Amino acid sequence: MTTAVKPRRRNNRRLLSTIIRYFVLIAVGIVMIYPLLWMVSSTFKNNNEIFSGVHLIPREPTLNGYRDAMKSYGGDIDLWKSMFNTYKIVLPKVLFTVISVTLTAYGFGRFRFKGHAFLFSILMSTLFLPQVVLNVPQFLMFTRLGWVDSPWYIPLILPTLFATETYFVFMLIQFMRSIPRELDEASRIDGCNSLQTLTKVIVPMLSPAMVSVALFQFMWSSNDFMGPLLYVNTPARYPATIYVKLSMDADTGFEWNRVLAVSLISIIPSLVVFFMAQSKFVDGISAGALKG
Amino acid sequence: MSLQQKASRALLSRGAKKLDSGRIGFLYVLPWLLGFLFFKLYPFASSLYYSFTDMHLFNGISRWGFFNFENIFTSGQIIKSFTVTFKYVLVTVPLKLVTALFIAYILNFRIKGVTYFRTGYYVPSILGGSVAIAVLWKALFRNEGLVNAMLAVLGIKGPSWLSDPQYALFIISLLRIWQFGSSMVIFLAALKGVPEDLYEASTIDGATSRRQFFSITLPLISPVIFYNLVTQLVQAFQEFNGPYIITKGGPLNSTRLVSMIIYDQGIKNYKMGLSSALAWVLFIILMLLTLVAFKSQKHWVYYSDEMQGRGKK
Numbered sequence: 001m002t003t004a005v006k007p008r009r010r011n012n013r014r015l016l017s018t019i020i021r022y023f024v025l026i027a028v029g030i031v032m033i034y035p036l037l038w039m040v041s042s043t044f045k046n047n048n049e050i051f052s053g054v055h056l057i058p059r060e061p062t063l064n065g066y067r068d069a070m071k072s073y074g075g076d077i078d079l080w081k082s083m084f085n086t087y088k089i090v091l092p093k094v095l096f097t098v099i100s101v102t103l104t105a106y107g108f109g110r111f112r113f114k115g116h117a118f119l120f121s122i123l124m125s126t127l128f129l130p131q132v133v134l135n136v137p138q139f140l141m142f143t144r145l146g147w148v149d150s151p152w153y154i155p156l157i158l159p160t161l162f163a164t165e166t167y168f169v170f171m172l173i174q175f176m177r178s179i180p181r182e183l184d185e186a187s188r189i190d191g192c193n194s195l196q197t198l199t200k201v202i203v204p205m206l207s208p209a210m211v212s213v214a215l216f217q218f219m220w221s222s223n224d225f226m227g228p229l230l231y232v233n234t235p236a237r238y239p240a241t242i243y244v245k246l247s248m249d250a251d252t253g254f255e256w257n258r259v260l261a262v263s264l265i266s267i268i269p270s271l272v273v274f275f276m277a278q279s280k281f282v283d284g285i286s287a288g289a290l291k292g
Numbered sequence: 293m294s295l296q297q298k299a300s301r302a303l304l305s306r307g308a309k310k311l312d313s314g315r316i317g318f319l320y321v322l323p324w325l326l327g328f329l330f331f332k333l334y335p336f337a338s339s340l341y342y343s344f345t346d347m348h349l350f351n352g353i354s355r356w357g358f359f360n361f362e363n364i365f366t367s368g369q370i371i372k373s374f375t376v377t378f379k380y381v382l383v384t385v386p387l388k389l390v391t392a393l394f395i396a397y398i399l400n401f402r403i404k405g406v407t408y409f410r411t412g413y414y415v416p417s418i419l420g421g422s423v424a425i426a427v428l429w430k431a432l433f434r435n436e437g438l439v440n441a442m443l444a445v446l447g448i449k450g451p452s453w454l455s456d457p458q459y460a461l462f463i464i465s466l467l468r469i470w471q472f473g474s475s476m477v478i479f480l481a482a483l484k485g486v487p488e489d490l491y492e493a494s495t496i497d498g499a500t501s502r503r504q505f506f507s508i509t510l511p512l513i514s515p516v517i518f519y520n521l522v523t524q525l526v527q528a529f530q531e532f533n534g535p536y537i538i539t540k541g542g543p544l545n546s547t548r549l550v551s552m553i554i555y556d557q558g559i560k561n562y563k564m565g566l567s568s569a570l571a572w573v574l575f576i577i578l579m580l581l582t583l584v585a586f587k588s589q590k591h592w593v594y595y596s597d598e599m600q601g602r603g604k605k
Contacts, residue, residue, distance in 0.1 A: 018401075021398050021401060021403065022403070024398055025395070025398055025399070025403065025409050028395060028413070029409060029412050029413065032412060032413055032415070032416055032470065033412055033415070035428060035432055035438065036415065036416075036419075036428075038432075038438055039428050039431075042431070050431075051434070051436040051437065051438075051441065052441075053441055054438060054441045054442050054445060100323055100324070100327075103320050103321075103323065103324075104320065104321050104323065104324040106320050107317045107318070107319070107320025107321035107324075108317075108320075108321055110317070111316060111317020111318075111320065112317065113315060113316075113317040113318040114318070115318075116317070119321060119325065122328065123324070123328075126328065126332060128522070128526060128579075128582060129332065129336070130526055130529065130530050130574075130575060130578060131530060132529075132530045132532075132551055132554060132571050132574060132575070133335075133336060133339055133571045133572065133574075133575045134331075134332065134335045134336060134339070135554070135555075135558070135559075135571070136339060136342075136554065136558040136559070136564055136567045136568050136571060137334075137335035137336070137338045137339040137342065137564075137568065138331065138335045139558070139559060140338075140342075140347075140349065140564055141334070141335060141338075143349065159327060159331045161323065161327075162323050162324060162326055162327020162328075162330070162331065163323060163324040163327055164324075164327045164328075164331050164332070166324075169324065194316050194320075219418055220421070222422070223419075223421040223422040223423075225421075225422075225423055225533050225537075226532060226533070230559060240423075241422065241423040242423075244422075244423045244424055244427060245423050245426075245427075245537055248423075248427045248430070248537075256431060259427060259431075260427070260428070260431065263423070263424035263425075263427045263428065264424065266422070266423075266424050267419055267422055267424045267425075270418065270419060270422070271415075271419070274415070274418050274419075275411075278411050278414070279407075281414065281418065281477075282410065282414070282477050285474055285477050285478060
C-alpha cells in the first residue's frame with residue numbers, strides 16, 4: 001500500500017514545484033520584458049495615449065513619433081548623423097581592440113620573458129583599477145594634448161590600440177590555455193615564425209573568443225555615455241547617446257512618443273547584433289569569469 | 293626517422309623554445325605596456341599628486357596640502373554623497389546578486405525553453421547601460437508613468453517615485469538590479485559545473501533540496517559568487533549614468549553619488565585637485581572593501597583544487 005501511494009505523492013509534489021518554477025520564470029520574465037514592449041508600443045501612440053493606461057496595442061496607431069524623431073533641433077545634429085558618429089567611434093574601437101588584445105594575450109599566454117610574472121600581476125591588478133580615478137587626470141592630459149573634441153575622436157579610440165581594456169586580455173588568455181601548445185611547436189618546426197604561428201594556428205582556434213570580444217566591445221562602446229560626455233563638445237560630432245540625452249532634456253513632458261522613438265532607433269543596431277549573436281555573449285561572459 | 297633527423301629536430305625545437313623565453317614575447321605585450329604607462333599609471337599617479345594640490349584646469353597649481361581632504365570630511369554635501377553611495381551599493385549589489393542566483397538556480401532545473409528565458413533575462417543587461425534605457429526608466433517611473441498606471445489598476449495610488457527623496461535612489465538601484473542577466477549567466481554556467489553525482493549521493497543520504505542548496509551548491513559555486521561580488525562592487529561604486537540622466541542627482545541630492553560630484557567639480561568647475569582627492573577617497577574605500585573580500589575568501593570560498601588536495605590528505 002504505502003509503496004504505491006508514496007511515488008504518486010512524490011509525483012504530485014514534483015509537478016507542483018515544476019509549476020511554481022515556471023510561474024516564477026514567466027512572472028519575472030514579464031517584469032523584465034514588459035517595459036521594453038511598452039517602450040516599442042509607446043512609439044506608435046499619441047502623446048495623450050502613452051500615459052493613459054498600461055495597454056500595449058495603440059488605440060490609434062500613429063507614426064508621428066517617428067516622423068518627429070527625424071526632425072533635427074535646427075542645430076547641426078540629428079538622429080541619423082549622431083548614429084553615424086556613434087559607429088565612426090565604435091567600429092575602429094572594435095577593430096583595434098580585437099587586434100591589440102589578441103597580441104597582448106598571445107604575448108602573455110605563450111611566452112616566458114624577463115619580467116613576465118611582474119607584468120602579468122600588473123595586468124591583473126588593472127582589472128580592479130576603477131575608471132573613476134582615471135577620468136579627471138586623463139581629461140587633463142587629453143586637454144593638454146589638444147585631443148579633446150578631436151574630429152577623429154582620438155581620446156576615445158586611440159587607447160584601444162594599446163589593449164587598455166584588460167578584461168578582454170584576461171578573457172583571451174583564459175581561452176588560449178585550452179589550445180594545446182603542441183600545435184604551436186608543430187608550426188614552429190614547420191618553419192613558421194611566431195607571428196605566423198599566431199595568425200595560422202592560434203587565431204583560427206581563438207576566433208570564437210575574439211568574436212565575443214568584438215561583440216562586447218561593440219555593445220559597450222555603443223552604450224558609452226561618459227566618454228563622449230567628456231571628450232566630445234561640438235554638437236555636429238555628438239554620438240547617439242549624447243543626442244538621446246539631449247532630446248530627452250529638450251522634450252520632457254511634451255513629446256514622449258518622439259523621445260522614445262529616438263531612444264528606440266538608437267538601440268536597434270545593438271538589438272539586432274545581440275539577437276544575431278546571443279549565444280556568443282553568453283559563452284563569452286561565462287568563459288571569462290569561470291576559467292579564471 | 294634517422295638519429296640525425298631526430299637530433300636536428302630536437303635542436304630546432306630547443307631553438308624555438310629559446311625564442312619563446314626571449315624578447316619576442318615581450319614585443320607582443322609592449323603596446324599594452326606602453327598603454328598602461330601612458331593611459332593608466334601616469335594618470336593614476338598624477339591624480340594622487342593633484343589630490344594634494346589645488347590643481348585647476350586653467351590656473352594650474354598655487355598651493356599644496358591636505359586641504360582637499362579636510363574639505364571632503366567637513367563638507368556636508370560631500371559626506372552626504374558618500375552616504376548616498378553606500379546606500380546605493382548596499383541596496384543594488386545584494387539584490388542584484390540574490391536575484392541573479394535565484395533565477396539561475398531555477399533555470400538550472402531541466403526547464404524547457406531555457407535558452408528563451410535566458411535570452412529574455414539577458415536583454416536588459418545588454419541594453420541597460422544605454423541612455424535609451426535610462427530615458428525609458430524615466431518614462432516608467434514618472435508620476436503618470438507605466439508603474440503608477442499599473443498600481444492604479446490595482447487601486448493603489450503610487451508615489452511620485454522620482455521626485456520623492458525616499459524612493460528616487462531605489463529607482464536608480466532598480467535600473468541596475470533589472471540588469472541581473474549577466475551575473476545570472478555566470479551563475480548558471482557555474483551551477484552547470486556542479487557534479488550531478490554529489491546531488492544523487494546526498495539524496496540517497498536523505499538530504500532535502502534546501503540542505504543540498506546550502507551544503508553543496510553554494511560552497512561549490514562560491515568562487516563565482518566571489519567574482520560577481522567584487523565586479524559588482526567595483527561597478528556600483530562608480531555608478532554615474534543612471535542618476536546623471538534620470539534624476540540629475542535630485543531630489544534634494546538624494547541621488548547625488550560621489551561619481552557625480554567628481555564630475556561636477558573636476559570637469560564642470562575645473563577643480564581637478566578636489567575632484568582627484570574625491571576619486572582617491574572613493575578608490576581607497578573600494579580597495580579596502582575588495583581587500584576585505586579577498587581576505588575573507590578563505591572562510592567561505594572553496595576552490596576545487598584545494599578540495600582535491602584535502603581529499604588526498
